[in-house]
Amino acid sequence: MAATQTKELNKAKLLEFYRLMRLIREFERECERQYTRGNIKGFLHVYTGEEAIAVGAISALTDKDYVVTHYRDHGHALARGLDTDGVMAELFGKATGVSKGKGGSMHLFDTSKNFMGGYAIVGGQLPIAAGLALASQFNDENRVALCFMGDGALNEGEFHETMNLAAVWNLPVIFFCENNLYGMGAPSSDTLAVHRQMYKLADAYGMDNYRVDGNDVVAVHQLMMDVVDNVRAGKGPAFIEARTYRIQGHSIADPANYRPDEEVEYWRSQDPIPRFKDWMTGQGLAKEEEFSSIDSAVDQEVVNAAEFADASPFPGPEELLQGVYQ
Amino acid sequence: MPEITYREAVAQAMREALDQDPRVFLMGEDIGPYGGAFAVTKGFWEEYGKRRIKDSPLSESAIVGAGVGAAMAGLRPIVELMTINFSLLAMDQIVNHAAKMRYMSGGQLSVPLMVRTVTGAGASVAATHSQSFEGWFASVPGLHVVVPSSPEDVLGLFRSCREMEDPVMFVEHILLYSSRGDAPDSDLKIPLGQAAVKRAGTDVTIVSYSRMVQTSLAAAELLYKEGIDAEVVDLRTLRPLDSETVIGSVKKTHRAVVVEEATGFGGFAGEISSQIQEAAFDYLDNPVRRVASAETPMPYSMPLEQLAIPNANSIAAAVRDLVNE
Numbered sequence: 169m170a171a172t173q174t175k176e177l178n179k180a181k182l183l184e185f186y187r188l189m190r191l192i193r194e195f196e197r198e199c200e201r202q203y204t205r206g207n208i209k210g211f212l213h214v215y216t217g218e219e220a221i222a223v224g225a226i227s228a229l230t231d232k233d234y235v236v237t238h239y240r241d242h243g244h245a246l247a248r249g250l251d252t253d254g255v256m257a258e259l260f261g262k263a264t265g266v267s268k269g270k271g272g273s274m275h276l277f278d279t280s281k282n283f284m285g286g287y288a289i290v291g292g293q294l295p296i297a298a299g300l301a302l303a304s305q306f307n308d309e310n311r312v313a314l315c316f317m318g319d320g321a322l323n324e325g326e327f328h329e330t331m332n333l334a335a336v337w338n339l340p341v342i343f344f345c346e347n348n349l350y351g352m353g354a355p356s357s358d359t360l361a362v363h364r365q366m367y368k369l370a371d372a373y374g375m376d377n378y379r380v381d382g383n384d385v386v387a388v389h390q391l392m393m394d395v396v397d398n399v400r401a402g403k404g405p406a407f408i409e410a411r412t413y414r415i416q417g418h419s420i421a422d423p424a425n426y427r428p429d430e431e432v433e434y435w436r437s438q439d440p441i442p443r444f445k446d447w448m449t450g451q452g453l454a455k456e457e458e459f460s461s462i463d464s465a466v467d468q469e470v471v472n473a474a475e476f477a478d479a480s481p482f483p484g485p486e487e488l489l490q491g492v493y494q
Numbered sequence: 495m496p497e498i499t500y501r502e503a504v505a506q507a508m509r510e511a512l513d514q515d516p517r518v519f520l521m522g523e524d525i526g527p528y529g530g531a532f533a534v535t536k537g538f539w540e541e542y543g544k545r546r547i548k549d550s551p552l553s554e555s556a557i558v559g560a561g562v563g564a565a566m567a568g569l570r571p572i573v574e575l576m577t578i579n580f581s582l583l584a585m586d587q588i589v590n591h592a593a594k595m596r597y598m599s600g601g602q603l604s605v606p607l608m609v610r611t612v613t614g615a616g617a618s619v620a621a622t623h624s625q626s627f628e629g630w631f632a633s634v635p636g637l638h639v640v641v642p643s644s645p646e647d648v649l650g651l652f653r654s655c656r657e658m659e660d661p662v663m664f665v666e667h668i669l670l671y672s673s674r675g676d677a678p679d680s681d682l683k684i685p686l687g688q689a690a691v692k693r694a695g696t697d698v699t700i701v702s703y704s705r706m707v708q709t710s711l712a713a714a715e716l717l718y719k720e721g722i723d724a725e726v727v728d729l730r731t732l733r734p735l736d737s738e739t740v741i742g743s744v745k746k747t748h749r750a751v752v753v754e755e756a757t758g759f760g761g762f763a764g765e766i767s768s769q770i771q772e773a774a775f776d777y778l779d780n781p782v783r784r785v786a787s788a789e790t791p792m793p794y795s796m797p798l799e800q801l802a803i804p805n806a807n808s809i810a811a812a813v814r815d816l817v818n819e
Contacts, residue, residue, distance in 0.1 A: 234567075268600030277599035284566060285599065289590050295556045296591060299563020299571075306519065306545065306569060313563075326586070329556035336551060491601040492635050494659040 177386065179453055185227065185385050186448070187462045189219040189441050192243045194470045195252065196416075199242070199259060199273075202474060203420050208259045212273055215243030217383075217415030220440035221346050222247040222316075224388025225408075228396050229314060234282045234304075236297040237316040239274035241286030244316060248283045250276065256473035262480035269483045270491070282311075290351075291324030293317065294343070298334050301341035301405075312399050313341045320351025322360055322369060334405040335373040342392075342399055343370075343407045346382060348414040353426050370407035382410030383440040386447075413438065501671040503645035504534050504610070507652035508572060512542055515570055515656065521548040521557050522574030522610075531576045532612060532671055554583035558609060562592045562661075565607040570656070575611040578627045578665060584609075592661040593636030604659040613641075614668040614705055614755060615803050621791035624799075626755045628665045628704070629762030632732035638662040638686055639732040643707035645675040647730055650684030658686070667705040687734030691743065695725035698749040698813055701740055701766050703729040706753045706804060713809035722817055732762060740766060741773045748779040751813050753804055758786025780819050785812045 196214035203212050215222065222243040226235060237244040245255050250266055258265030259273050267277050274288035284300060287293035297315030304311035321327055322345065334341050347366055349356055356363040370377035376398065380391045388410060395406045413435035417424035424432075448454045498506070511518045520535065520542075526549030529536035539547045550557045554575055561571035575581050581588065588609065595603045615624035632639045638658055642648040648666070655662045692707055693714050700710045707728040714724040725743050729735065744750045750770050752763035767782040788802040 236563075266600070267598060267602070270600050271598045275598045277602050279599070279602045284563075284603070285595075287591070289586055292559070292586050292591055295559020295587060296563040296566070298556065299560035299565070300567050301563075302560050303564040303567030303569050306564070307567075326555050326559070329551070329553035330559070332551055333553055333556040333560065337548075491597045493596070494604065 177389070181227075182448060182453060183458065183462065185223050185389070186441075186444060186459065187466060188223045188247050189385065189444065190463060190466045191252070191469065192219045192222065192246050193441060194466050195242060195246060195256070195473070198256070198470045198474055200420060202259070207478065208273070209261065210272055211239070212420040213240040213418065214416050214420070215240055217435065217439065218346055218348060218412045219243055220385035220444070221344070221382045221388055221410050221412060224385040225314065225344055225392045227389055228392035229312065232282065232309070232311050234284050234297070234300045234311060234313040236284050236293045236300065236313060237286050238290065238293060238318055238321070239286055239288040240318070241274065241276050245276045245278070245283060245286070248278070248281050250278045250281060250283060252469050252473040253476040254278075257477040257480050260477040260480065261482060262477055263483040263487070264476070264480040268487065291317070291321045291326035294321070294326050294330035295333075297341050298330050298339055301334065301339040302337065304340055305337075310400055311340065312396055314344060315341055316344045316346060318351065319345060319347040319349070319356045319360065319366060321345070322366060323351070331370065331373045331375065331407070335375050338402070338404045340399050340402070341405045342395055343405065345407070345409045347409050347411045350414065350418070350427075352418045353422065367407060367409035375405055375407050376403070377407040377409070379409045379411070382412030383438045383443060385440060385444050415439070495676045497674045498645050498677040499671065500645045500648055500666070500673050500675070501532065501534055503648035504652070504666060505536075507649050508535070508538070510653070511570070511572065511656055512546060517568065517570040518572060519546040519548060519569065520572050520574065521550055521561060523550055523552055523576050525549060525574050530574065532668070534671075535574075554580050555587055558584040558587040559591065561607045561609070562587055562595065562605055565605045566595065566603050570606055572608045572610060575609060577623060577668070578611045578613045579623050579625050581609075581611055581627060588631070588637070588661070588663070589634055593634045596660060597636060605661045606659050607661045608655055608664055609661065610664045610666065612668050613665045615787065615792050616669050616799065618794060618796055618799060620794040624792035626787075628663065628732060629754065629756050631663045632762060636660065637733060639665065640686065640730070641665045641703040641732055642730065643667075643670070643704050643728050645673070646678040646682070647684060647690075647728070649678050650682045651686065651730060653683045654685055665704065670705050670708070673708070684730065686731045687736050689730055689736035689739040690728045691725060691739065692728045693724065693726040695723040695747065697723045697747055698751060698817055699725045699727060699740070699743040699747045700751050700753060700809065700813065701727045701729065702753040703732065704755065706755050709804060709806055710753050710809055712806035713813065716806055716810045717813055720814070722813060724813060737769050737773065740770065744770050744774045745777045748777055749816055750778070751783045751785060751809070751816060753785045753809055755787055755803060757789050758784050759789055761786055780816050783812050783816050785809050
């Protein structure tokens with residue numbers, strides 16, 4: 169990271185990046201613990217290792233902008249400021265969850281934060297993000313829609329349809345591809361023709377496109393600041409590819425034996441949290457005590473969230489048929 | 495009372511929506527300068543401009559999904575899928591997203607989206623363009639499915655659909671566009687979930703929807719000449735479903751024939767038949783009959799196609815059979 173980049177970022181903001189990345193990391197650890205205790209059911213896809221993307225990208229938005237994402241959505245939700253208790257309670261299937269226990273891990277929503285959902289059908293969130301951007305354009309609201317997807321989504325038909333639609337209608341949407349090298353268990357080198365340069369797919373739509381180190385929170389943030397400005401200014405949609413790595417398997421049920429040890433080791437060395445911390449301390453921007461005080465606060469926040477979720481009631485039977493229609 | 499065509503009724507309903515609600519916009523393939531594949535939106539683009547009449551790429555999933563997103567943001571999109579056959583290309587957005595958004599978000603989000611599309615066979619356009627999938631959509635909790643059989647119902651139902659906060663599949667019939675009917679009052683609104691007795695009768699109840707209502711009415715005329723007085727119930731909406739009117743009619747006539755244009759296996763007529771037997775078994779003089787299209791992809795050749803689709807004669811034959819059992 170170039171030192172000049174930090175000039176635009178004050179210490180408080182950098183420490184907030186650290187806090188959010190640590191919060192996501194600890195939250196996911198707690199999720200894995202709670203899963204083994206049977207408190208979290210179904211699918212559990214953790215965001216461990218990819219924290220720099222959600223934190224760096226979402227921090228470049230304003231409150232009125234929209235965030236739409238995929239099923240690996242805990243990190244985006246926490247980075248957007250969703251209530252940690254409410255997110256954990258959702259995973260527990262409790263009435264106090266952000267989606268009242270009806271969505272679960274893959275379907276977190278909080279409209280008060282314009283967090284318009286985690287979507288569990290790969291690629292399904294893309295047209296919806298375009299629609300949110302379309303509404304902003306229709307109402308002249310100057311909002312931007314940020315749409316996360318994994319590299320697997322690039323192979324869905326909805327990707328092509330939406331990229332083209334967004335381009336021909338000049339929609340204020342940012343397509344953010346978190347390239348973690350695997351679509352479930354299949355390496356993108358086996359499944360995507362342009363796996364080395366995914367961002368170039370956007371050239372086919374005449375769309376501005378960028379590549380960034382997805383494990384560098386400052387780089388992600390600074391790129392996003394520029395891209396958001398352009399998109400908000402009406403210069404049309406943009407596509408970003410951020411290369412990163414899923415430190416854990418696809419889901420909690422996946423030991424990820426298909427990945428070579430050297431690859432995992434390399435990416436562990438690129439872990440965005442120690443990287444960022446080392447960089448900050450190396451630059452003399454913060455001291456160890458400041459990090460450890462954040463660590464304790466975050467750990468406590470997650471413990472509290474698990475306690476809150478555990479103590480919360482399940483939805484009552486009267487909730488079963490509520491909310492299918494207005 | 496002045497007459498209008500079914501096509502004019504759809505166009506009028508959409509003009510009302512555009513004129514009365516600034517949140518409404520149309521999105522679809524060739525709905526702009528071309529005027530719509532069935533000429534429903536002829537002149538709209540010139541009149542309302544491209545901000546509100548969005549001529550889209552051939553991307554069914556993207557336009558329905560964009561409609562979902564825009565509706566989540568508070569707009570009132572009306573998306574046209576050229577025919578219901580193409581709805582298969584948008585199934586993910588309709589079934590996985592539009593229908594589930596309110597529930598899965600714990601009630602935070604509404605999707606007041608209307609998807610207009612065109613169902614039906616009989617236009618000699620072969621198997622991929624002659625299907626009737628409205629019954630499939632009716633099996634999805636979270637959707638409304640509206641299937642008008644006349645210009646009056648088009649207008650009355652469309653006005654109610656505009657007030658829905660949840661997604662609506664508004665399913666028009668390809669062979670009804672040029673049919674004529676009374677132009678209703680400008681304030682007529684027909685609530686969803688309210689069937690209509692389109693012909694009163696005493697001997698048998700024929701339950702149907704969309705074009706098959708007209709065909710059933712023609713069958714009823716044939717039967718009347720033979721001394722069989724059939725009641726024809728038009729469901730008008732498949733979801734919500736007005737079971738009460740159907741059951742009430744069957745309790746009166748003691749016989750039921752359910753007519754649908756889709757292939758019958760696993761179809762919507764089976765649902766109606768089952769509901770009748772659950773609620774009115776003791777009133778039935780005969781088992782409920784179903785009349786549906788032949789269990790085959792729709793053939794192109796006209797004589798074969800005509801053979802595949804229920805018509806007044808085949809419906810009358812089924813009724814006759816039942817009554818004489």
